[in-house]
Amino acid sequence: MRRARRRGRRPEGGWPLMTVDLSVTLSGRTLPNPVMTASGCAANGRELHRFFDVSQLGAFVTKTVMMDPRSGRGTPRMAETASGMLNSIGLQGPGIHAFVEQDLPWLKSVGARVLVSIAGNTAGEFADVAKVLADSDAFDCVVGVEVNISCPNVANRGLVFACDPLSSAKVIALVREQLPRDVPMFAKLTPDVTDIVTIADAAVKAGATGLTMINTLLGMVIDTDRLRPHLGGITGGLSGPSIRPVAVRALWQVTAAMRDGRFQTVPLIGVGGVRSGRDALELIAAGASAVQVGTATFNDPTAPQRVLTELEALAESHGVARLTELVGVAHEKMVIP
Amino acid sequence: MRRARRRGRRPEGGWPLMTVDLSVTLSGRTLPNPVMTASGCAANGRELHRFFDVSQLGAFVTKTVMMDPRSGRGTPRMAETASGMLNSIGLQGPGIHAFVEQDLPWLKSVGARVLVSIAGNTAGEFADVAKVLADSDAFDCVVGVEVNISCPNVANRGLVFACDPLSSAKVIALVREQLPRDVPMFAKLTPDVTDIVTIADAAVKAGATGLTMINTLLGMVIDTDRLRPHLGGITGGLSGPSIRPVAVRALWQVTAAMRDGRFQTVPLIGVGGVRSGRDALELIAAGASAVQVGTATFNDPTAPQRVLTELEALAESHGVARLTELVGVAHEKMVIP
Amino acid sequence: MQGEVIATRRVGAYHHLTIVAPGVAELARPGQFAALAVGGPTTGNLLRRSFSIHKVSPSGTYGGTLDLVIAAKGPGTEWLAALRAHDAVDVVAPLGRPFPLPTEPVATVLVGGGYGSAPLFWLADVLRERGCTVEMVLGAASEDRLFGVVEARRAADGVTVTTDDGSAGHKGWVSDVLPEVFERTGAAVAYACGPMGMLQSVTRVAGEHGAVAQVAVEEAMACGVGVCMTCVMPVRDKAGVTKMVRSCVEGPVFRGDRIRWEAFHDGVCGVPADAVGAPRVGGH
Amino acid sequence: MQGEVIATRRVGAYHHLTIVAPGVAELARPGQFAALAVGGPTTGNLLRRSFSIHKVSPSGTYGGTLDLVIAAKGPGTEWLAALRAHDAVDVVAPLGRPFPLPTEPVATVLVGGGYGSAPLFWLADVLRERGCTVEMVLGAASEDRLFGVVEARRAADGVTVTTDDGSAGHKGWVSDVLPEVFERTGAAVAYACGPMGMLQSVTRVAGEHGAVAQVAVEEAMACGVGVCMTCVMPVRDKAGVTKMVRSCVEGPVFRGDRIRWEAFHDGVCGVPADAVGAPRVGGH
Ligand SMILES: Cc1cc2nc3c(=O)[nH]c(=O)nc-3n(C[C@H](O)[C@H](O)[C@H](O)COP(=O)(O)OP(=O)(O)OC[C@H]3O[C@@H](n4cnc5c(N)ncnc54)[C@H](O)[C@@H]3O)c2cc1C
Ligand SMILES: Cc1cc2nc3c(=O)[nH]c(=O)nc-3n(C[C@H](O)[C@H](O)[C@H](O)COP(=O)(O)OP(=O)(O)OC[C@H]3O[C@@H](n4cnc5c(N)ncnc54)[C@H](O)[C@@H]3O)c2cc1C
Ligand SMILES: Cc1cc2nc3c(=O)[nH]c(=O)nc-3n(C[C@H](O)[C@H](O)[C@H](O)COP(=O)(O)O)c2cc1C
Ligand SMILES: Cc1cc2nc3c(=O)[nH]c(=O)nc-3n(C[C@H](O)[C@H](O)[C@H](O)COP(=O)(O)O)c2cc1C
Ligand code: FES
């Protein structure tokens, strides 16, 4: 199950070459395939590299980094839930300076294409982090910046930027100013809103060249032996296959709004509950151009690579020449009986 | 596993009588225990009565009924999801007149205490349904009305009443006028909002004597063979254990707001992913005075009764004399290390 | 109810399970089904899977047993197919309405598509006990997807086999051979179980020959016991009024001519405009 | 990696599993652990469960094997405990840092609480190969929760047993008997595995006797491979700076005197105010 099929060139004289073109262009950067890690679910690369070559992925998405080093929260930081988990890590990380000095150069050295996830306690801090990143030596391995405006773990007076269109737009606009014009910028949205299309609209109008959906859902688990919240942080983020229907719905709604011309069409990166190639295809058919694998990696450290292999086989079985033909395809295949 | 433990009086001379008082008073009506069916997951009683005596439950919650008979949607109406399911029934039902003539009298005849779930396409229709109900012969078996302002399946121009505080308040106020003053009225909320506390607040101020949380989450599944939405209704409601952490969080937030005095304290009915007594206790510890069992009934038709038995045993093991001592208990037991 | 698998064997493309399920055998009638929980205690698949009851033995060595024929196609059926003797399995049965039996000894035709033949052998025995003659038609995509051809020769007075690819019997569909069977046997009732397309054509051919078709349908079911409303289909009642009825409690056996076949299309089924409570234009 | 259970047996309150896992045995060292997926293909329990490696056999009849000792306490461990010979199980191993071994032949004390003794017998063998003397102290709540008392007599130069209820050995805690053991053996290193409270007291008593404690901790882990950041605890580095470090990759074995024990309280662990990046007052 976890032995990787050899990818890339097939043996000469071997089975027929039916390779699907898996490449995808996201806001001007072409990636060899659409499968990525999810921020916070793959650390910064070294750990997974023991299981598979992280440069094989379309992109490697780093753990959200903020300005200063952060310890994160106390423990317990996680609880298992039905087909998922709850986490409250609290954005533990080394800070952007250590990141650009140690983590990014390592990722570059192994040939990874990197989508760097950034955050801040204030809109200004987001911009400051972006600036340090843009000025760093290894920045040329960066294929985009993912602006995590949706992390529910940051106890920033309980507010989440992505719950409000104005705060979202402000962060995006400030970060945009710090990044070279050709650098793709994805706003990562939370599903915990009444109308995700409004937030998507605001982010795109403010300069996001793409959107990543979805971050975790705000959830909570109570320890029924101790009769108290299970997590040190009380609430946490719900992730895993259990939330996949919410991710598919969010991608569908935003894609439908873009197809209706409500705002400019930008590429979407789908994330939420992807465990198999079939799951990835579900997000793609709903409208995602690329797909991230998060919690499933905890179940199977080779999951991102396996999802890629399975996705390729599935695309082949659907007989398409290019995977991009499947992006949003479900919008065109509805049966109205 | 599914053989019911004999409840009620213990054999004379048998093991020590450590019975926990399970009764709970919801807005003036005392129920023998806090376990209920969930609307739409138990039809109107006859079907489950073949598996257990529905009058043993604290209350029986009926399928949401509207003014006229409704066919509901086409099929497929459901998709299985990881630890849950998606449904898009479309509020199929006989209409309130047939309901009060056939279903309610039957529930009364078996001695059930009934929480009647009602809905309407417009705020006015909610009130009309309430009026027919209040004027009906069997109304004395009704221990409350659950106003389903949150069903995401009603394709009423895509709007869900409970996504907006004003629409919610309007429905509640109109229904309130049609019901005798002493009849408890629960507003059933959707979790698909940015801030559920605001909606809860609006519903209580408009006259809801309690709240039921949560209805399903809006979700979607795509059939990856046919590359089209799996459900005839495209999107559907996500339910089952997968969403329990969202239900616990919603109950926690609203309970915390009431404890902080943000609005009047009313009883909460918890619903979302309850499959075992332990799950029920989780919702109770977060703040629910009563608990509904929904999707789990599809896995085990005796689930509501089993949950009650398991909950009783758990309450005993926690050494409480009355189950109500455990309502919201997790708010008092936090460890700040 | 907690059952126990006592035997499991492969039959062509299928898995044949025998389950000890005391109390079920006595109550069950041909055409009823069993709903099984899948995946064990840690499962993420909550919904029960439904299977026609193939046969029952009220008093075996182990107490009453129940036989099912399972095609492994998804996570639940794969889990069931992988069960071994002595594994526990949670069964709710018997469910649904059985095939209605003729009060007179008439000629009957039993038509099974793929594993749809599973409930028909038991039905054939019951019909022959009542003096009916039983002709069987078994169809499938290919030979390995036929179920019970040997058993059919024992249970029926005559057997016709068809496969789409011609790997066994006539090449083609059951509807190709059915007119001849009706003409030859003069059957008054057809009983059928299999894919919807096949049930529709059995209904049509039966109608053309003045016979009644009783068909056992297969609609996706979440509960199997009548509480979830997922398994509905548009069916006319005696008065000709179409309602979206639950196939788990009002079916799975319906009179074929009562089903609104035209509402089914490519895996979806709409609500006919004249059905009770159908969405109005611009309505719900 | 896909492993196969080849033997499973009950030992007191525990289940002892032998798993064929080629390649693991050669790499593993005492103190490392294995992370197992639970529940099979339909499971709703996604996170791996971690277990200390009890022992390894690089070249058994079946290829390399791995032994684990499992206390069934929740859905995952119950599923593992119910596995039978020839069942498949998905294993990632070896993980984490092993017990560091002394370069000189010194006297050592090995302390195990409950199933915490599982990795110690293998460690004892390795230590004795290096000329160390090994004294063992095994403690548990009650006799059935002791693991490996018989094996200890073979593996160690001396064994002391304690139980909370006095059902075997001394009534009391391991910390009650440890001072005497340190005094008698003059041990320079203590190795311990068991509940946090026990590890803390071993660290304290070792310190009081001028010995170093190497303790294998148990913190809830979601991935076991260093990518999720759930398994952290506050540990001082060589320079005395406290960081929240991952116990799966930087542990599970830590020097006891580096762990900030005071941060642990009643099942939760806070971030010490002087830890790197600790929340500021009014901050995150
Ligand atoms: C009355 C009845 C009798 C049946 N008899 C047999 C039989 O004798 N042998 C046999 O192999 N199969 C039979 N089926 C079909 C069988 O129930 C499905 O193949 C099975 O539920 C699929 O489960 P899965 O986990 O493999 O697939 P999945 O596609 O993963 O199932 C997902 C969900 O959809 C439901 N579902 C999917 N397909 C069907 C379907 N065709 N019918 C009902 N529910 C479905 C499942 O119950 C489950 O809830 C019968 C179905 C019905 C309704
Ligand atoms: C390095 C290490 C070595 C261990 N060695 C052993 C051993 O040899 N024998 C043994 O019986 N147990 C051992 N444990 C504990 C074992 O991992 C847990 O008992 C087990 O994960 C609980 O799973 P569950 O499904 O029964 O319980 P649940 O409470 O349902 O587990 C829920 C989640 O919490 C995690 N979790 C819960 N308790 C623990 C815990 N104590 N440690 C780590 N994760 C936990 C699980 O991995 C899972 O993700 C070890 C733990 C660690 C970290
Ligand atoms: C342990 C953990 C840590 C996470 N940390 C981050 C993070 O730092 N930044 C971020 O944008 N998302 C973070 N996420 C969210 C994931 O990137 C992803 O959006 C979410 O988990 C849904 O995908 P999944 O179901 O595949 O895990 C984290 C998720 C988990 C489970
Ligand atoms: C098939 C199905 C039908 C439902 N119908 C209704 C309904 O008519 N009215 C309503 O208020 N909620 C309805 N619900 C929502 C449930 O009452 C409940 O709020 C939700 O499913 C969460 O609980 P659960 O996880 O225990 O199922 C329905 C849920 C399901 C699964
Ligand atoms: S399957 Fe639930 S009502 Fe028929």
Ligand code: FES
């Ligand atoms: S368990 Fe995931 S980082 Fe340690």
